[in-house]
Amino acid sequence: MQRREALRLLAAAAALPVLSRDAFSLFREVHEQLAAAPALKTLNPHQNAMVTAISELIIPQTDTPGAKAVRVNEFIDLILTEWYDDDERQRFLAGLADVDVRSRDVFGKDFVDGSEKQQLQIVSSLDEELAGIRQPLDLHREGRFAPTEKQFFYMMKRLTLVGYYTSQAGFEQERHEHIIPPRHAGCASIEEEAT
Amino acid sequence: MLARLHYALLLQQRSLNSTLPAAQATGKITIRPHSIVHSVIFDRSTRKATGVRVIDGQTREALEFRGRILFLCASALESARILLNSSTTEFSNGLANSSGELGRNLMDHCMGGGATGLIPGNEDKITLGHRPNGIYVPRFRNVKEKHPGFVRGYGFQGDGVRQNWQRGAWMTGFGADFKHTLSRPGPWMFTFYGFGECLPNHENYIELDTQRVDAWGVPALKIHCAWRENERALLKDMTLTASEMLSAAGAKQIEPFLEDNAPGLTIHEMGTARMGRDPKTSVLNAHNQAHDVKNLFITDGACMTSSACVNPSLTYMALTARACDFAVDQMKRGEL
Structure with a gap:
């Protein structure tokens, strides 16, 4: 059930707002696997550079580590390789290729060769398009995936978030979460959360 | 001794915590992991099951174990598969299958209709630690009044x-502000997630795959199962009633959802060797005992005749305890 639940979670919409402990453990295991398997299996070096750059734009380094520092690109490569089915993987890779097409159309060069400002412009347009198609199509989903969930940038954003916030730096430094909670309370003041 | 009764055992967490330690305390149990049951051995002269053929999962050695009575408890799909793979001249389409119902009437709960909504306020409050609990809404459709669109119902x-x-x-958004x-x-948000009753349908069935075998050379299963009109109507109704309840509770931005989950995702498979009074239309009697083979019992989801809409494990456990009590009584009387 864990694997199925976690896969559902990677695709799921509003039905599952919070990661279950099982799913969290499962993604922690994926992170543990990364150390042992540094070689990329699905992404080629060019695609990897794109994934690394886009994920860092979504979750940048601030006073806490960003996506690149916690190896979100490798996390995504592992999900693409071992978890996604062919259709999902192809959709993701086709989406990456499309990002290059957009970059060449506007700036005459590949995405990774663009300046930070140019990259920001491309990613902004992807994000705005996603916001534009989300409402109200997703509200009465009849299929396994709502329309939004088939979009490359939705997949990219979701994978970046899952990869980042289930990494050790992500849940400890950024969210101040604990695998073994120091205490339980059914109703606490919000200030107590970060302590 | 008990291990010989439970050749194929679905190791549920509760068994690990309760019944297995109790059995171990008797000093009369041998637990033999890595044992893949291939088929049941049938003695045509006594018309009894005399044991099981086992493949060792680590050495691949073929073994046989003998016993006075036999309990299959390998899950609805696996118990049925073992019997389908145990055909004899008397039972050409699967052991204990004179009814033809073995592998038929496969059910799973239909889940994934519901709604979410935001609950305004209390932004200064939060829960700490891992919340262990949720809510449950028992079935309310077709309890007192008959619903025009479907029979049975669902819980949330x-x-x-x-x-x-x-x-x-x-x-x-994305970037530093987004991250902050x-x-x-x-x-705060609240979610109702529905689990509906699946009706038994003769055309939802499993059969042995004549083309493919598993890692141990045992024929794989071909599973034919689809949601029918009634399950689809339940799923749709879940989205409506979940939204109504959220609306009545003052939720905002209510979003109904209707997932297109395949049967099997709820992992509550049942019904493949159903109970019944009539041996012509059922595989097991009221004591989980095979009509055709008196010393053969199936005590997992396979025995279920209908699925209700609640999680089934406790029912399986109760039926198992009851079947064991019956078998022990029959042994004492010398009838088994």
């Missing part, structure tokens, strides 16, 4: 939580 599981970083996938927003809890 759900909970209220503050949204966390996962909300970011549906939020517009996600570092704080989002609004």
